Amino acid sequence: xxxxxxxxxxxxxxxxxxxxxxxxxxxxxxxxxxxxxxxxxxxxxxxxxxxxxxxxxxxxxxxxxxxxxxxxxxxxxxxxxxxxxxxxxxxxxxxxxxxxxxxxxxxxxxxxxxxxxxxxxxxxxxxxxxxxxxxxxxxxxxxxxxxxxxxxxxxxxxxxxxxxxxxxxxxxxxxxxxxxxxxxxxxxxxxxxxxxxxxxxxxxxxxxxxxxxxxxxxxxxxxxxxxxxxxxxxxxxxxxxxxxxxxxxxxxxxxxxxxxxxxxxxxxxxxxxxxxxxxxxxxxxxxxxxxxxxxxxxxxxxxxxxxxxxxxxxxxxxxx
Amino acid sequence: xxxxxxxxxxxxxxxxxxxxxxxxxxxxxxxxxxxxxxxxxxxxxxxxxxxxxxxxxxxxxxxxxxxxxxxxxxxxxxxxxx
Amino acid sequence: xxxxxxxxxxxxxxxxxxxxxxxxxxxxxxxxxxxxxxxxxxxxxxxxxxxxxxxxxxxxxxxxxxxxxxxxxxxxxxxxxxxxxxxxxxxxxxxxxxxxxxxxxxxxxxxxxxxxxxxxxxxxxxxxxxxxxxxxxxxxxxxxxxxxxxxxxxxxxxxxxxxxxxxxxxxxxxxxxxxxxxxxxxxxxxxxxxxxxxxxxxxxxxxxxxxxxxxxxxxxxxxxxxxxxxxxxxxxxxxxxxxxxxxxxxxxxxxxxxxxxxxxxxxxxxxxxxxxxxxxxxxxxxxxxxxxxxxxxxxxxxxxxxxxxxxxxxxxxxxxxxxxxxxxxxxxxxxxxxxxxxxxxxxxxxxxxxxxxxxxxxxxxxxxxxxxxxxxxxxxxxxxxxxxxxxxxxxxxxxxxxxxxxxxxxxxxxxxxxxxxxxxxxxxxxxxxxxxxxxxxxxxxxxxxxxxxxxxxxxxxxxxxxxxxxxxxxxxxxxxxxxxxxxxxxxxxxxxxxxxxxxxxxxxxxxxxxxxxxxxxxxxxxxxxxxxxxxxxxxxxxxxxxxxxxxxxxxxxxxxxxxxxxxxxxxxxxxxxxxx
Numbered sequence: 001x002x003x004x005x006x007x008x009x010x011x012x013x014x015x016x017x018x019x020x021x022x023x024x025x026x027x028x029x030x031x032x033x034x035x036x037x038x039x040x041x042x043x044x045x046x047x048x049x050x051x052x053x054x055x056x057x058x059x060x061x062x063x064x065x066x067x068x069x070x071x072x073x074x075x076x077x078x079x080x081x082x083x084x085x086x087x088x089x090x091x092x093x094x095x096x097x098x099x100x101x102x103x104x105x106x107x108x109x110x111x112x113x114x115x116x117x118x119x120x121x122x123x124x125x126x127x128x129x130x131x132x133x134x135x136x137x138x139x140x141x142x143x144x145x146x147x148x149x150x151x152x153x154x155x156x157x158x159x160x161x162x163x164x165x166x167x168x169x170x171x172x173x174x175x176x177x178x179x180x181x182x183x184x185x186x187x188x189x190x191x192x193x194x195x196x197x198x199x200x201x202x203x204x205x206x207x208x209x210x211x212x213x214x215x216x217x218x219x220x221x222x223x224x225x226x227x228x229x230x231x232x233x234x235x236x237x238x239x240x241x242x243x244x245x246x247x248x249x250x251x252x253x254x255x256x257x258x259x260x261x262x263x264x265x266x267x268x269x270x271x272x273x274x275x276x277x278x279x280x281x282x283x284x285x286x287x288x289x290x291x292x293x294x295x296x297x298x299x300x301x302x303x304x305x306x307x308x309x310x311x312x313x314x315x316x317x318x319x320x
Numbered sequence: 321x322x323x324x325x326x327x328x329x330x331x332x333x334x335x336x337x338x339x340x341x342x343x344x345x346x347x348x349x350x351x352x353x354x355x356x357x358x359x360x361x362x363x364x365x366x367x368x369x370x371x372x373x374x375x376x377x378x379x380x381x382x383x384x385x386x387x388x389x390x391x392x393x394x395x396x397x398x399x400x401x402x
Numbered sequence: 403x404x405x406x407x408x409x410x411x412x413x414x415x416x417x418x419x420x421x422x423x424x425x426x427x428x429x430x431x432x433x434x435x436x437x438x439x440x441x442x443x444x445x446x447x448x449x450x451x452x453x454x455x456x457x458x459x460x461x462x463x464x465x466x467x468x469x470x471x472x473x474x475x476x477x478x479x480x481x482x483x484x485x486x487x488x489x490x491x492x493x494x495x496x497x498x499x500x501x502x503x504x505x506x507x508x509x510x511x512x513x514x515x516x517x518x519x520x521x522x523x524x525x526x527x528x529x530x531x532x533x534x535x536x537x538x539x540x541x542x543x544x545x546x547x548x549x550x551x552x553x554x555x556x557x558x559x560x561x562x563x564x565x566x567x568x569x570x571x572x573x574x575x576x577x578x579x580x581x582x583x584x585x586x587x588x589x590x591x592x593x594x595x596x597x598x599x600x601x602x603x604x605x606x607x608x609x610x611x612x613x614x615x616x617x618x619x620x621x622x623x624x625x626x627x628x629x630x631x632x633x634x635x636x637x638x639x640x641x642x643x644x645x646x647x648x649x650x651x652x653x654x655x656x657x658x659x660x661x662x663x664x665x666x667x668x669x670x671x672x673x674x675x676x677x678x679x680x681x682x683x684x685x686x687x688x689x690x691x692x693x694x695x696x697x698x699x700x701x702x703x704x705x706x707x708x709x710x711x712x713x714x715x716x717x718x719x720x721x722x723x724x725x726x727x728x729x730x731x732x733x734x735x736x737x738x739x740x741x742x743x744x745x746x747x748x749x750x751x752x753x754x755x756x757x758x759x760x761x762x763x764x765x766x767x768x769x770x771x772x773x774x775x776x777x778x779x780x781x782x783x784x785x786x787x788x789x790x791x792x793x794x795x796x797x798x799x800x801x802x803x804x805x806x807x808x809x810x811x812x813x814x815x816x817x818x819x820x821x822x823x824x825x826x827x828x829x830x831x832x833x834x835x836x837x838x839x840x841x842x843x844x845x846x847x848x849x850x851x852x853x854x855x856x857x858x859x860x861x862x863x864x865x866x867x868x869x870x871x872x873x874x875x876x877x878x879x880x881x882x883x884x885x886x887x888x889x890x891x892x893x894x895x896x897x898x899x900x901x902x903x904x905x906x907x908x909x910x911x912x913x914x915x916x917x918x919x920x921x922x923x924x925x926x927x928x929x930x931x932x933x934x935x936x937x938x939x940x941x942x943x944x945x946x947x948x949x950x951x952x953x954x955x956x957x958x959x960x961x962x963x964x965x966x967x968x969x970x971x972x973x974x975x976x977x978x979x980x981x982x
Contacts, residue, residue: 004411004589025340097543159519272666302676306679353452354448354615355888377615386542396731400612400613400616
């Protein structure tokens with residue numbers, strides 16, 4: 001008769017095979033230790049992180065996703081400096097899977113490392129763990145010459161949602177890298193601060209369309225008292241994706257003056273934009289804007305005509 | 321009714337040089353939801369055992385490839401729907 | 403290899419969970435955590451590490467109710483409308499209230515959900531009305547994270563054992579009979595409560611590719627839960643409401659409108675235009691899909707080629723890594739590129755699955771079936787629009803209730819003759835010298851399903867199916883032949899598939915109206931609210947054949963206004979807030 005249940009083997013017995021002269025056998029041992037999900041296995045897998053064979057080290061770096069805590073992160077930090085790129089990448093991914101805030105302590109110590117890859121990976125882990133101590137180093141890292149480090153740092157700051165970091169986030173919206181700018185712009189969403197709003201308004205003129213899109217989308221979150229005119233200008237953006245977000249944000253902010261301009265955009269050939277503009281007109285429900293919609297009641301696109309009919313109803317309700 | 325043997329090309333391919341079934345690894349066999357992989361003895365060559373696809377009953381779902389620790393397994397799309 | 407061995411053993415446990423895919427692990431975990439003294443056994447015919455519908459992961463949650471984005475009332479209302487009103491709202495409402503806690507728990511397991519740049523859940527709007535979709539950027543790690551929790555909780559996991567029949571006695575559940583898929587040895591499990599989490603009946607229709615395992619659902623989900631519940635005397639609801647899904651043609655994987663939709667992708671006809679009028683994922687939507695395929699405007703496509711390069715790259719990253727990662731290989735073979743052309747879509751073969759429709763083993767808000775001590779959760783239970791999060795949440799409810807149930811009961815006595823009879827049934831194909839292999843029995847059954855049961859449904863065709871099924875069943879019982887334990891598993895699956903096919907025919911013939919769009923489109927009958935605004939419950943009759951009856955829909959918890967019902971009839975639901 002086969003064993004009916006999966007085993008709960010003794011960790012020491014499983015670990016014995018880590019001393020096998022054959023790398024394949026050592027890989028099998030690492031996998032068995034990982035399957036145990038028993039924290040007693042961590043020191044043995046940590047040992048396998050320094051194995052002579054790349055395959056064993058790779059498996060160990062992956063296997064550490066099954067564990068948590070400072071011992072696990074310390075072992076992964078070792079793997080971040082591995083000679084093999086595959087091992088380094090695996091360790092960086094495993095770091096993002098940590099959930100125990102205590103696992104962040106060894107990561108905080110890495111933020112002064114001289115290796116760019118190590119710092120980026122450490123920020124990656126710290127972001128998920130939301131350790132407030134990461135805020136200071138992340139703010140400092142925004143002046144790093146490395147784009148990767150600045151990108152990782154700005155993400156950490158966004159997740160911590162700390163008002164004290166606003167000046168740093170604002171300056172990151174003018175970073176050289178559009179990726180950093182985009183994250184910084186979206187990260188300002190938690191703030192109701194007027195200066196944040198001014199920063200987002202400036203970002204509506206960013207040279208990169210995805211930054212402009214992020215800004216148009218984020219503006220209503222910050223309050224948007226001053227955003228009306230800049231968002232109206234964004235309705236002329238060369239990218240329809242930006243025009244679409246601007247229209248929806250104007251509607252969310254109840255900027256009735258935007259209705260005519262949004263209405264005139266419905267003639268666009270782009271169905272997604274027609275759909276969202278008609279939805280925006282319904283949300284604004286400004287009497288007199290029926291004229292923009294009426295020709296599209298039977299639009300060829302079902303999503304457009306549904307929104308058009310809905311919008312007409314909303315405008316009629318408002319009028320009565 | 322008597323039975324015939326019919327040939328079929330199978331989608332999962334194992335690189336015997338990379339496979340470590342001879343060291344006790346059974347990951348691909350374990351993780352297959354349809355249980356179509358097996359370990360077989362090798363008559364010649366340096367390895368005593370290797371994994372292979374025994375049954376052509378594949379959902380091309382890929383845990384065998386994703387979980388193989390040595391990258392020995394490749395999942396192709398079955399010919400009939402490729 | 404896979405040699406058939408003679409053997410039988412018996413074990414006892416408090417709670418037996420059958421099926422280690424999605425609902426099952428959560429049921430086992432919740433039961434064990436609520437009562438650490440309880441002996442909880444989790445059984446799977448594959449290996450729990452990678453079993454069930456989400457073996458390779460999932461790209462997102464389709465139905466989250468997260469405070470600030472949606473309310474339980476709003477969700478319950480929408481699901482009621484999407485299912486044409488034929489739902490008991492209590493399980494839907496309870497799910498809607500409980501699922502946020504489950505999301506947070508899954509998050510703590512290390513399953514990541516998409517968060518915005520402030521670390522808040524980044525819920526997307528796909529339905530026209532509510533905001534329910536939460537992408538999972540590392541959804542490929544779901545099973546691994548669950549397995550880790552099971553090991554930590556020291557759940558007894560039994561892999562490669564397939565349950566074939568439930569045991570009952572004293573009017574309640576007594577356990578299950580199982581067979582090892584590698585050795586054919588038997589395992590009788592006595593249990594005070596049994597939780598069935600056996601997934602959809604996904605190997606019912608035959609995919610258009612002709613490859614038996616190229617199904618929409620994981621083909622390991624053959625509908626054993628439906629079959630076992632049926633033979634144990636449980637009620638099954640609304641089985642005529644089939645599951646049919648849009649998919650990438652031939653590849654048969656989901657088209658993932660839920661991923662592409664929020665990013666601007668959509669389903670289009672050959673002219674590149676949207677055509678779906680319906681606001682809900684429903685039979686009505688599938689009817690529109692079917693009509694477009696049949697019309698001169700077909701085929702139907704997934705359209706992404708109007709999106710910016712940056713957006714397409716992001717969609718690809720998600721679609722090709724998670725849930726069905728071979729999708730990237732498939733497109734590469736075909737030379738198709740989302741940037742350059744639209745991707746041909748089609749509709750799936752039929753199946754049973756509550757993930758997308760309101761059919762399955764009938765359960766209440768505690769996941770209790772009509773058999774005392776027997777629970778069901780996930781795709782096989784009739785809580786509509788379950789999807790993955792429903793499986794987790796209702797699995798949790800089942801585990802929590804089951805572990806309370808066992809406090810006051812001992813093992814129910816059962817007839818040992820039942821075990822002997824089941825052994826004889828299972829092993830019969832091993833006792834012959836030659837005969838028909840299970841794959842031919844299965845292929846023929848499924849080919850008949852396609853020929854005669856696939857909607858549009860026609861009475862004469864379904865009656866023909868019943869006659870032909872009876873012939874194949876006779877062959878299966880008297881001439882099926884297997885050579886090893888693996889084939890024995892396939893023979894048991896063939897038997898399950900046959901049970902489901904017969905239930906599909908019987909349930910479809912009983913409801914003499916059309917309802918749920920394509921799912922139950924009976925061309926000879928109109929929709930008939932006067933006579934058929936009710937559940938249909940199917941169970942095994944005295945004569946061993948399926949028997950159906952009507953059951954009233956329970957009074958709603960969340961009222962649906964008349965104009966909202968009308969709106970559904972017109973398929974032009976008025977959004978309360980506009981779509982994104």
